[in-house]
Amino acid sequence: MRVVVVGGGGRESALVRAIARHGHSVWATHANPAFAGRAQVMPGDPVTVARTVAAELVVVGPEAPLAEGVVDRCEEAGIAAFGPSAAAARLETSKVHTKNLALKYDLPTATAHVVRAGDGFVVDQPWVVKLDGLAAGKGVWVCDTAAEAREALAAAFAARPDAEVLLEERLIGPELSVLGLCDGERVVPLPAARDHKRRFDGDLGPNTGGMGAIAPVPVTPGMLAGCHDVLRRAVTAMAAEGTPFRGVLYGGFMLTASGPKLLEFNVRFGDPECQAIMALFDEDPVPWLLGAAKRRLPDGSPRFKDAAACCVVVSAKDYPEGRANTPILRLPADAADLLVDQAGTALHNGELWATGGRVLSVTGLGATPADARARAYRGLNEVEFAGAAWRMDIGR
Ligand code: GLY
Secondary structure: OEEEEEOOOHHHHHHHHHHHOOOOEEEEOOOOHHHOOOOEEOOOOHHHHHHHOOOOEEEEOOHHHHHHOHHHHHHHOOOOEEOOOOOOOHHHHOHHHHHHHHHHOOOOEOOEEEEEOOOOOOOOOOOEEEEOOOOOOOOEEEOOOHHHHHHHHHHHHHHOOOOEEEEEOOOOOOEEEEEEEEEOOOEEEOOOEEEOOEEEOOOEEEEOOOOEEEEOOOOOHHHHHHHHHHHHHHHHHHHHOOOOOEEEEEEEEEEEOOEEEEEEEEOOOOOOHHHHHHHHEOOOOHHHHHHHHOOOOOOOOOOEOOOEEEEEEEEOOOOOOOOOOEEEEEOOOOEOOEEEEEOOEEEEOOEEEEOOOEEEEEEEEEOOHHHHHHHHHHHHOOOEEOOOEOOOOOOO
16 A cells, blocks of 8 residues: 655654555655655655655644644545544644543543633642643643642743643542544554653653653553543544544543543654554554544454563753754664664764654563563663663663
8 A cells, every 4th residue: 555654753663664564655754764665755745745646545643734634634635544633633732622521521530720811810739730732742731839830830821821721630640641543433442551751760850752651551451441431432522522533542541549530632643652552563554544544443453462562762861952963873773672763863964863852762572561671771772872861760
């Protein structure tokens, strides 16, 4: 099949590998040196690229083109596209919309208030402060004190004075990312993953796009069933609202003493969760991606390796503020149990450079989570560029 992949980060690197290895012809709308030998890079509008190469499927990685309506535009052009419509993508683009949906359909979630600048709302507890709208991972402040919450609210209004801001009760428990493929009616859950969002070991430091992920996460069957139930009820709710959800729905959950509570929805594969999940995918993903796009997922569930995956992100030393700008001296090669995905890299005169905040990721596979972790960290010994940094406790 002829497939166009939109996006050029680590998530798309994993998607391109998984699709290309099953003999499909892949074009990518963004450059990534890791696409070499797997996809032809053809920069441009995804609909134009898809028309040019007579693509039968467009797979959209990042949230921004989904919010812009790329899937709607592909469908208008008669091209199947994996991902939600712009209307359905509001599950990620508007936290206030999602909170209202959760309350209307009784999905378990934290209590919250919506505030605007000048409301006079008295901040007297350590809320989680969430700026409405896409904020490239920078619109959420998890506060330990009421004073921090007041500062965060001020920062949110300084960033966008006319925005709505969600103040959410801070929930306690481990987090879990549960993703499911959706065709508008059915949800097919993928192995549960855990992202490590803080920059430093011990979950310290600033929030990032994600410093590593593991899958599957050992959780009780009851907790997992509760998360799957939320995804299914959300997809039913979206259909009832006239905005059916197709693509991959990512539920971010807090596993509390009283069961899973929804923290957020994303409308795309997580990055780096995708790298860990795709490493476990043990069949051709295209029938699943195409089925979601064409409103009929295949029956059953995809086959996953009976293994564990541990993905560790290698970033610039001063990420999330800074970016790298230095040659990459050494990288491990892909192997059956080690997958290297590039994100913030570029070729300069044929030489591979680290150019981004999150530069690349290394995913180890193993029979157990400990084996997968050990494999990933052995692979990291072969990563060499000035300032290369990673957490040592992913999956520990
Ligand atoms: N890793 C979190 C995200 O992709 O939003």
